[in-house]
Amino acid sequence: MDIPRIFTISESAHRIHNPFTSEKFATLGAALRLEPGMRILDLGSGSGEMLCTWARDHGVTGAGIDMSQLFFAQAKRRAEELGVTDLVKFIHADAVGYIAEEKVHVAACVGATWIGGGVAGTIELLAKSLGVGGIILIGEPYWLRAPATEDVAKGCGAGAISDFFTLPQLLSFFDDLSYDVVEMVLADQEGWDRYEAAKWLTMRRWLETNPHDALANEIRAKLTSEPTRYAAYTREYLGWGVFALMAR
Template identity: 50%
Template sequence: MDLPRSFSIREGGSRILNPFDEHKLATLGRALRLPAGSRILDLACGKGEMLCTWARDLGYTGLGVDVSSSFIADADTRARELGVESRVGFRHDDAAGFVHDPEADVASCMGASWIGGGPTWRDSVTGTLALLQRSVRPGGLLLLGEPFWKLRPQSEEALAACHAQTLDDFAELPSLLDHFADLDYDLVEVVMADEHSWDRYAASQWLAIRRWLDANPDDELHGELRTELDASPRQHLLHQRSHLGWGVFVLMRR
């Protein structure tokens, strides 16, 4: 049970594995307005930067779960670096179907709603929110990091550059907001990525891949990642940057 090795190579230079920078992540933590000691479950937690920095700066506690053994190892290291290993923990496990006991104050899934299953964005969002809801106390918060179409692609090239097979792979923002309401959730806070934070996330992958390619010319993944680096900057700058939005939506069950 693990992610392909290419994921850890691609994310080798990143601590936040989504289109947020450290300022937006800090803004989100403060926006929750929770007391110190509040407990968070973070599904598909990546390298644990959210839990570690919020524990350091805001006194939150929590558990992160991720299917990547290398990400979990990095998260454990980060917790020790920041001196918060007594307040946060990390578990190598499949986030899909994972339920927290005891109930948390916050349950989050930041950019990995595929854990909810289903062929369309509606199915994934519905399944992920249902899973998160099982782990929070009454009145608890759900954090959903989700991409959406800022501008609908008008060409197959643009669609493919956004790693989508059909337009229904991502929601348009009005449809996503309507879906939250249909599922009986109030949207109570939001922090959005912007083009700068998208650039930082995307470009850090290019540099990580290039440095890995230089250091590993004979690796079996060299050809695959060389092809990715050839395409990724153009895809991001010409298409992803203008077509895709991303935000963290803070929700409460009505």
């Protein structure tokens, strides 16, 4: 069980596998008014940066679920580095359908809503682990402006324009699901640059040490095309944010 290898190669040096920075996660943790002992569930927890830093800074406890063997191992090491192994645990598993044994104060899926088949399904899944009065966190892309053509959408990594909402549409969609949006923290261009551009050096170093790997040609093609594609499409059209929701 693992994610496609292209991601574990290109993002192997990342601590955060989305356009957030450590500062943005700190802002979000403060905005949520986290308190010691609060329980957090993080589906698709990646390398564990959100859980580990919040445990260090706020004394929360939590569990992160991720199917990447590499990111799971990195999350465990990060917990050890920050001295929070008594507060957080990480589980190597498929987060699809995962429900916490004990109700949590915050149930999160930050950038992996495919786990629930989309935003609505992921919210429905997270709600099954949430205690009364708890908060759901959804990390999701949105269009800064709607692409004029489907080709532009595909250049941004979407399958179609309809894959994402604009920001007002996304907030309205949460309203339609009978959730109040009680906080949001949005990525900025610096966060996008750090997330995307950091992959390029990682891929280049990997190619230098793995020239005969079966994936080398694909990595080479991606490294060649990604800077221009990112600058022309993702950087111009795609936003990303984490949205805090409470059921009415």
